[in-house]
Structure formats: structure tokens, C-alpha cells
Amino acid sequence: MKKLFLVFCLLTGFATKAQTYADRPFLQDSAEKFAYEEDEANVDLLQIASDRNKAITILSSQGLLLPYEKRIRQDVQYRPLIDMNIIALNRYQGQFVYLTDKAVLSNAWAGKLYINHSIKAPQAMGMGPDFLTLIAGESEFAVFKNNREVWRSSIKDLDPLSVKYDPNSGRFLLLTTGGLYQVDGGANTVKKVLDANNLTAFDLFGDTIVLGTTNGVQILDRKSFAPNKLDQKLPWTEITSVKNIRGNLWFGSTKGAFKLRDDGKYDYYASKRWLVDDQVVDLAEGPDGSVLVLTQKGMSKIGFVPMTLAQKADYFQEIQRLRHIRYGFTSELAMKTPGDLSTGYFHDTDNDGLWTSMYLAGELFRFAVTKSEDAKQNAYEAFEAMERLTALPNLKGFPARSFERDGYEVGLHANGFSEEWREEYVKKHGRIWRLSDDGLWRWKSTTSSDESCGHFFVYALFAELAPDKEWRDRAIHQIKIEMDHIMDNDWYLIDWNGKPTAWGKWNPDYVNKFPINVGDRRLNSTLILSFLQTAYHFTKDKKYKKGAEKLIKKYGYDENANRPATVIGFEEGEDLSNTWNHSDDEMYFLTIPSFVNYSFSEEQKEAHFTSAKSHWEVERSEKNPLWNYLFALSGGKNIDSEESAWWLREFPMDLIDWKIDNDHRKDLTKIAPNFRKQTYTEVLPGDERTLHLHNGAYRNNGGSDGKREYAPYIYLLPYWAGRYVDAISAPQDK
Template sequence: MTKSNFYGMTLLLAVWVQSTVLGQSGSGGTYYDTPFIQEYAIINTKDLSGLSQQSLASNRSSYVQVLENNQLLHPAGAQFQVWGTLASDQTYLPMAAKKVQAIDSYQGEIVYLDDKSVFANAWAGTLFLKHQLPAARIFEGGSNFDFLISDGKQLQYLSPDTEEVVKLSAPQEILAIQYDPIQEKFWVLSPSKLFQFDQRGKKLIEVASGKNLTSIAFYSPKNELIIGSDSGYFTFDIASKTQSPLVTKIPWTDINVVDTKDDQIWFGTSKGAFALNPDGEISYYFLERWLPGEDVLDISFGKDEVFLLTDKGLSTIVQKEMTLAEKAEYFDEYTQKYHLRNGFNSTLNLYTPGKIETGRLDDSDNDGLWTSMYLASQGFKYAVTKDPETLVQIKQSLMAMDRLFTVNPVDGFPSRSFERSGYIEKLSDPDRWQHAPDPEWDWKSTTSSDEVIGHVFVYAVLAELVEDDWVKNKSIELIDTLMTHIVDNDMYLIDFDGKPTLWGKWNPDYVNNFPIQVGDRKLNSSNIVSMLQTAYHFTGKEKFKEKAFELMDEYGYLENLMRPMEIIGQAGDGSDSYSQMLSEAWNHSDDEMYFVGYWGLYRYAFNEELKAKFKESIVDHWQAERPEKDGLWDIMTALVQPEKFDLEESIWFLQKHPIDLINWSVQNSHRKDLQILEPNFRRQTTSQVLPPSETRVARHNANRFGLDSNGNGRSIYSPGDIWLLPYWMGRYLEVIQ
């Protein structure tokens, strides 16, 4: 939400929910880039309602098959961000004649259970064990190519070493079988009992019980069984023969299937899948970023993949080893390929959900702001790498920023956006568009304060860090042009109609009209001092310095900007309705404006005394923001306090951020593992923020505690401002090496 979005807006700041503050000591230092696991999904769709466990299997080469109505299917046509289908698998001609009733992964290969035998095409087809259960649909392999199979009522043990028939009836319906390679035992699960299979005694020995049991897996790191049910799971310690209480603090308790991979435990539920990691953290996979359907029916593992079979198709969760530098390279290329419109950093809107090929780059209220943040990332990148291709891109986007000033007839006024003429009715907010003096172009008016602070921020970064005469001189020229317009117009941004824009107001009559607890009083004071300092630093013009000191000394702007965040809140009943509207809730767009402005506020402070005060104000704000674990806010804080800025949380944000930036719908409010807070001013919904991989794709001006959103796959946000800015700023500040 931006300052221009007047109606329905919730704004400004108050005390953070104190119980959630992360602690008072942040970690500073430097992160040395090492590989981590980056996950993303490849989706194949098909209506598969009615399938169950043992409908999915894969081999050591990650070849995967799905079994539906005795027929084998495999993925076709899918790649990252391009959905495919499941097609008939005709790889082996004789398979079409087989009545395959279950499939499984065994010793790195796919094995099959039909109405007559257990067999495989691997091992030169030598695995072939006949059985006597024509309706068999459950099977599990032992250590030596021996298998235990069931039709749900009876069990039969098959071994290549003996012709003895070990067959018995089960006291209850058989749901699943699990082999334990440490004890070399088969375990058998019914809806209410866990049994040990005694081959010699030809019997089942009851060892544990529960209600509405559904699935079983062996977890070797703890030598235990994981038993799923429709209301959670419990563990069975094999050595002590004890079972744990039911575990219900998990994302969803209606468990269909459980499986293990190394030290992870994976669960498929009726509302997505989740993995329990060895550190106790949970990774949740739900809705279209990760799955084609909600109901996860079966799980299998490839070499570097996790396959999740759902009622609407197959998801391949690719687990790719990657460094942050490699992720940055991917996002740099992706931004240039999909998100640059006339040099602007833009959203790609999709006219068919999820389909990139239907995308169109559209204007936005904040073309200037989003481009400022992307362009700043490229400025930091060039300062670190001196890459000539990055300099080319800097010039392209800086030309777009420059043209925001020249496309309209108002001296020193930056347009929101511009577009070729003749399309106003198809653009966002048609009533804000004006015809340019050049009949080939139209431009968007009503520019907001969040764009203005973005302009000054990026021009300062480029002027200081990019060793190119045109870039440096153009950036300084634009700082001078914009700030001269504001100063000459009595601290207002004046539009084509001769009136201030709705939010372009830094005059004391406006700023000091707010009660001290209304955030705009603090914000506007902080931003304008930052901008005037920046203008003076690069132009040397005394008018900017004089105006800044006038505002600080005579109009209380220093006091305003130093006001601690703990007193920022709602205006109160005695305040005017405008102030009350502006302080209904914490506004994260304002956080973005503060932090973007902190570059100029701290770096170009007029003197050391002010610099120390500004650091105090910035750190105070950061303390309020810490629970969000926003990588940009943390890394910007390293500018003023490199020894204490939450380095670990910064890296967590960068690593956990998805590379699929399609604005899919997400849901988390149903989760049973979250501690939900009472409604509060901050609109913090949970005690701990969820990782970016589990929440909506959002820019830094959004509430990172939002649990649900209805993106519906209709757009793709640019990584240029979301990810590349914190990464490359971190590289420039040398907190990421």
C-alpha cells in the first residue's frame, strides 16, 4: 500500500507487541557465502481423486511414475513456472498388459505389485515373486529382495530364498506395511493397532495402539516409527517399546501419509504437506506455489527431489544446492528478462493465472519507487563487481528515471510513470494520466512522497558509488532538480494543477499539525531532513543546508524524527478525523520510506553530533522491526551498526525467499502449529514470523505477518527491489562476502 492509496488505507506506527521482541542483542559480523538448499516446485496436473498410498514411486535417477486405475503415468511438459500434465507411460511395452495394483521405491528402483506377482524391470527383470493374493494392493520390501504383501485382509511373505508360503489373516484391516532395516523387521498398521510381523511364528504381535491411524514410516536417526492419524502423529520407540503422546502442534493434523528422507520426516495431509526438520523447524508446502492440489496422497524421494502426489496432480519439490551469489545471478537475469518496461522495474501481470506467456508489463503508482530500489541494487552491485553489463543496465534505468522529470511540463516534478499515448483508458488510474507536450507520450501525475524519497536515495547511491561521469552527473542533477522544486515551493511537491499532491507535503503547517503520536509527523520530518542533507552533500548549495537547520531548529523536526517508536500509535478520540484515519494501524509503507531515507539521514549527516542522534533514531526503529526479520531493514541497519544488526535473520530472509515470485494465493490461518495473537495495532498475527517461502510474495512495504492472501497467480513481482536490493547492499557493506 502506498501513500497514494488514500481509501481503505491503514497507517502508521505504535508499540510493537512486546512479548514477541526477539531479544536485545543482535549479531553482527560477516556472512561468508556457502551453499544452502533452494527449493522450488515443478507441477504436473491431472484429476487424481481417489488415489492412495503406493500410487507413487521413483528410482535413483529421479524417474517417477504415478499409478491410476492400473495404468502407469509419468510427468510431461513441465518445467519451473510452466505447468505440465501426467501422460501415459509407455516406456516398457509389456507393462500395458499388467494389472498393476501398487508401486513402490525399493533399493533405488521402482517395483510393481500386480494381481500375480511382485516384479521389476530393473536388475535385468530378475525380481519376480509370485503371490496368492489376487487383490493385493499393499507391499513392502525387506533387506534381501523379500516382500510382505497384503490385500487389506490377509498377509503373505515372499522370499526368493524359500518356497515356503507364509500367509495369515489379519485381525483388523491392513492399511500399511513398513520395513525396519536396523531390527530387520516388518511392521504392520491397522486403523487402531501397530503390529510386529513374526515370520517364523506366522503371526502379528500387537505393540501399540491409537485411533484412526493412517500411515507409518521408519525414522532411522532415532530408531523409531512415526505413526500418522487423522488427528496428528505419535512415535514408537523400538528399543523401549514405548509410544509418545499424540503430537498435534503441526500445520495440519489430518495425515494421509508419512515418509522419511535422511533426517527429515515428511507428512502428506488433507491440507498440504510439511517436513519436520532435525532442528525442530517445520517447512510447510501448500497451494499453488508448491502443489497442484490440497490433498497430498503419497510421497516419494528422488536424488534431489521430493515428489508429492495430490488429488490434482504431481508436485516435484526440487532441492537444489545454491549459494546466495548464484541466487543473485538468477534474479538479476530474471529481472532483466521479465520485469523491465521502458527501463522501469515493473510487475508482470498475467492474464491467465500462472502462465508467464500471457504476461504484460503494466504501469504502477510507484514506477519511480520500485525502479529506485532496483536501480540502487545495481549501483551497489557495480560498486562491488565493476561489471560493465551492470553499468549498461544502470544507464538504461537512470534514463527512465530522468524522463519522469522531462516528459511532463512541470519544472522539477517527477511523474509517477509514462507510457506511449493512446492507452490511458487501459492503464492504472486513468484519471491521473495527463497528455505530455510530446504527442507520442502520456504521463501520470499525483506523485507521492514514497516515490520522492526513493528518487533521492537512488541518486545518492549512484552519485557516490558508480564511477561513471554521466551517471554521477545525471544523478546529482536530478537531486538538485527535485529538491530545488520542493524548497522553492515552500516544502511542497506541486503538480500540474498548481496544487500540492496528496502526500507530497513537508511544510511545517502540515507536518506539525499532527499529534506527536501520529507517525506522519515523525516520518515526514525524518525524510525531508534526509533529502536536504543529501542535496547539500552532492550540490554544496547552502539553501538546502539552511532549510534543513531551519526545520530542525525552528520547527522541531529534529525532535519529531527523534521521537521513539514506542509512543507512535493511534491519534486518540480528541484528534481530527484525518489524524485518526492516518493512525488506524501500523503502516509498513512508512517503514519502507523511513529505511530508504536512512541512507541519506545517516551517511550525509551535517555533523557528528547529528550523526549520533540519527543512529539512535534508526536503531530505535530497527528494534521495533526486528520480529519481521525483513532482510532489507536488517542490512540497512548494518549501515549504522555493523556489529549488531541481526545478520543471521538477514541471511535467513535471503535464503528462505522463494525463487517463484508468482503471486499465488497462500493460506496459513488454519495451521495448528502457530501461536495466534489477539488483534493488535501492529497487526502482528503470530508470535513468530513465517519464512518467506510460506507466505505471499510481498514487497518490503507489506506486513510480513499476513497469513493469507488471494493472489490467484495473476502477477509476478520483480526480485529487483524485493531481493536484489538487500543482497547487493549487504555485499557493498561487506556483511555478505
């Protein structure tokens, strides 16, 4: 069945063989967050640990706490512990061990571990084999074996931070504010091996001792204590915690947590996407392969679960259907309370038609690959919403931006414009939201070219891939009436007031007024030729081909469209592009499958493909899978399948619009301000930068206060497009 279908797709020009990424399980990270809100101002969170029973405990200045149902509560399970002054928390043989002002004790081992230490102002403890224990306090420390003291010594101005037992040497390492000491409890000796005053934390890692400082990470040889290097090329250099967790080196800092990767770079966990706040206090191994991050205001449990890209798509599909469908449209979810999905509500955007076309395209690809009845039903539902965009205005093929029941539209203006712009526009042109003929609905006017682009893209795809002829014919009808509207109105989108919309302009007077190095000239020529080619391909009505030929021969539209993307440059002036517009990239790539595959001749097809390839080469550094797969749909072969899969793997599971800042990072190399608005020499993974749509490109900083959740079509469309062009294999469990 699939082979027959692929043959059909090849005949229609909507499939091509691409490099295939084998979709095997990878470790997908996500965060579960727990906030501490009770008496927050009077409580310091100090340490965190998890035991062999998967219990998690937090030591605070007011006793033990535990995470429960997204909050942190007082731990009252062991009543005797409530009355104890617990100073430090340790994990030994998978069990909790507590240092109090009087003793070291545990509730494990039938409660038999009890060391009455008599240390003045105890601060830190560490344990070795057979319950060998070192306890350190102000100016003195003591070593205990079998619950009995075997040696006690003093160090002037001792201010201990942490203690660890090194099984390689059989000795303890004692970190203080003044340096690092080696303590041999058997030989009763202590030796200062590093003199420093900016140390904060340490752990053992391979053949090294890794020390966190207030300005970077100091590496020592584990045997000789010789300094190897001071590493300051980190996401942030003010280190608060260092932990070797299951063979991975983790760091906590005053600006988030990060993990050292095998390639020497770091996975960075910061912002409310990952943490309650960025002031990390402690790190610990968590249950089920997780990592626990304790911060000033709460804790995060960062989990790592084996997952395929297909399973990730299933996860996002459930969210899409549950929280992001409004009248069949794809919709963002706004929230009254930041991060609280239970307070979410739907609202329109300027581009409901475009975003819906992108989700609809993903469902068409999913149906083509899987023959899923659910995908077909979702596609038909979305199509009906888009179909109504031309029905409500009753303007002979003019598409509205969106629609809403009368009285419930979001304001009187197009979203994203200033109040001043709104008042000026309404004064000149009237309300942007218009009442439908039945008086029950409002439809949103001022439709732009990006909406038309989404419509023609998905209607062509629908006409190719929908299984029922009746529905395919409805899509072809939409192509025809929208194309007729533009042609009948001298290559403009004409709004209810008889005037062209701000961006719905393909007339030669408008298009050719731009210099050749301004993207609008090339883009608008490409769009209108693609629209006309699409209309001709499905209707065979020669007026569309004649219209295209007129624009080509008389006004040079093919010459405009076939210029390589490298000609686009900086140009200042009224109505001219003065930066690279990544929304234009989105329109361009949605257009190129029809622009190339529906060309009127092989010669034209080759020229169109060459131009499309030049644009793909410019955008290639973004590693955007949607651009890569749409280029494959246009005939591209080498489409960077691994880079595309990397983008999909690193796409965050949390789709809430949290504010994210990477400006402070010292592990990234910044580049000078540039035309394309690229910030760093490398593209950051999606889970380390602000969430944005496909037109966001290099946007690494920004976001908002967590009051909206993005719709998951951002992931779903590229994933299913990748499956459709065979750039991603079916999921492989092993």
C-alpha cells in the same frame, strides 16, 4: 582497488564495517510442478516412486503415469503393464516392483521376480532381504521367499494400508485401519502391537515408529512399541503420508507437506508455490536429492541444490533482465493465465519510480563491489527512465509516477484505488494520466512522498557511486530540480492542476497538525530534512541548508524527526494513522543513510543516528536484511547479519503471487491483534508466506490467483547492499 574504493566510501559516509556472514553454499529448495489434466474427474492418483535410473512413475486408478514437460501422461513404455491391474507400487533395491491382482512382479532382474500370490483383493506389500515379501489383502496375508509361499494367515476384518520390513527386528510391520501388527515370517507369528482406529500411514525413524493419524502423529518406541507421545503441534494434523527420506522425516497431509527440522520445527510446503494442490496423497525419495510429492491433481518435485547467496542473486538478475524491464523501469509481469509466464505482459504501477530506484540502487552497489560493466549499464538505463519522470510533465522538477505510450496506459486511474475514488477524483481534478507535450506519451500524476523518497535515496547513491562524472552531475541535477520544486511550492508537490498531491506534503501546517504519536509527523519531518541535507551536500547551495534550519528552528522539524520510534502509537481520526504503516518503514529506512550521513554537524548526526537506531530496534524482529543493511549504511554496527542471511536464504525462488494461507497451522503461536499487525510470535520464512514487497512486513496470508510475477529486485537490493557494507562475504565455494 577495492581498498581504495572503500576508503573513498568511508570519506563520503556511504560505507561502514558490519558483521560479515560467510556466504557458503546452503541447500536451496524449489519446486517443479506437473499437473494431471486428462480425465481428472475419473482418475485417482495413488502412489509415486523413483528408481535408480531417475525414472519417476505414478500409480493411478487407471494404471501407470509419468511426468513429462510439466504435465502427467500415461506411461506406455512397458506395454504388458498397460494391460495389468496394478494395485500397489514398491521400490526395492532401487527398482520398481508392482503388486497386481494376480502377482508381484518387476521388469528389473531380467523379469525373474514373479510371485503368484492368490491373495483375495490384495491391497499392500512390503519386501525384506533376499526378496522376502509380505502381501496383505482382505482378511489374509501371506509371506513369500524365493518366489514361493512360506506362510499364510488370516486376521478378521483385516484392512491393510501399508507394509514395511524392520531390519532391526527382522520382522514385518503391517499397518491396518484397526491398528499396527508385527509379523514374523520365520516363526509364523503375528502380534497386534497397537490398537487404534485413526491410523493412516507410518515409517521407521531412528529408534521410533512414526505413525500418522487423522489428528496428529503418534510416536512409538521401535523395540517395545511403547507410545512416546502424540504430537499435534504440526502445520496440519490430518496426516496422509509419513516417509523417512534420506534421514529426514516428511509428512503429507490434507493441507500440504512438511519436513521435521533439527530444531524440532517444520519446513512447510503448501500452496501453488510448491504443490499442484494441497491434498497430499504420497511422498517418495526422488532423483538427485529431491523429494516427490503426489497430490490429488498432480505431483511436485522439490529439489535441493547447493547454492550461495551470490548464485541466487545471479539467478534473480537473469529473471529481472528477462522479464521485468519496461522502458528501463523495473516492472511487474502480469499474466493472462495463472502461472503461465508465456502469457506475461508489462504494465505500470503507482510506484514505478520507487521500485526502479530500489533496483537501480542494487545495481549501483553491485558495480561498487564488482566493477561489473553490466551493472553499470543496467544502472544507467534505469537512471534514464527515472530522469524522464521529471522531463515528461514539464512542471519544473515535478516527478511523474510513471509513463506509458498514449493509449496503452492501464486505465485512467491510479492503481489500487476503488472505482468510486477514481470517478470522484477525475470529476474534481481531471484525468490522472496526462498527455505529454509531444502528444506521444502519457505520464501519471498524483505523485506521492514515497516516490520522492526513492528518488532522493537513489540519486544520492548515484552521485556517490556512478563512475562517470557526467552521469553523477545528471543525478545531482535531479536532486536540485526536485528539491527546488518542493521549496518553490511551499513544501508541497504541486500537480498539473496547481494543487498539492494527496501525500506529497511537507508543509508545517500539514506536518505539525499530527499529534507526536502519529508516525506521519516524525516521518515527514525526517524525509524533508534528509532531502534538504542531500541537496546541500552535493550542491553546497546554502539555500537548502537555510531551508532546513528554518524548518528546524521555527517549526521543530528536528525535534519531530529525533523522537524515538517508540512514541508512535494508536490514534483514531481523520487523516491520522491508526495502524503501524510498514510502507512508512520502507520510506524511513531508504532515507536514513542521507539523514544521518549528510547531517550539518556532528551533534546533529549523533541525534539523527540515535533516532534511526530506535526505529531499527522496533523493526528488528522482522529480520529484514534491507533495513539492517541500510542501518549499517547509516553507521549501525550490530546489524543481525545471520538473521539477514536467513531471510535471503529462505526467500522463495518462485516469485509468482500465489494465494497462501497459514491460518490453520497448529505449529505456530498466534498473538492478539496489534498495532503492528504481527500475527505470530515468530517471523515466518519467506517461502512459507505470501510474497510481498519490503513494505509487507508480517503479511503471512493472502496473495492472489497467480496472475503476476514480482520483480526480483526485492532480493537483489538487500543482497548487494549487504555485500557493499561487508555484511555478506564474497561467495565461498567450500
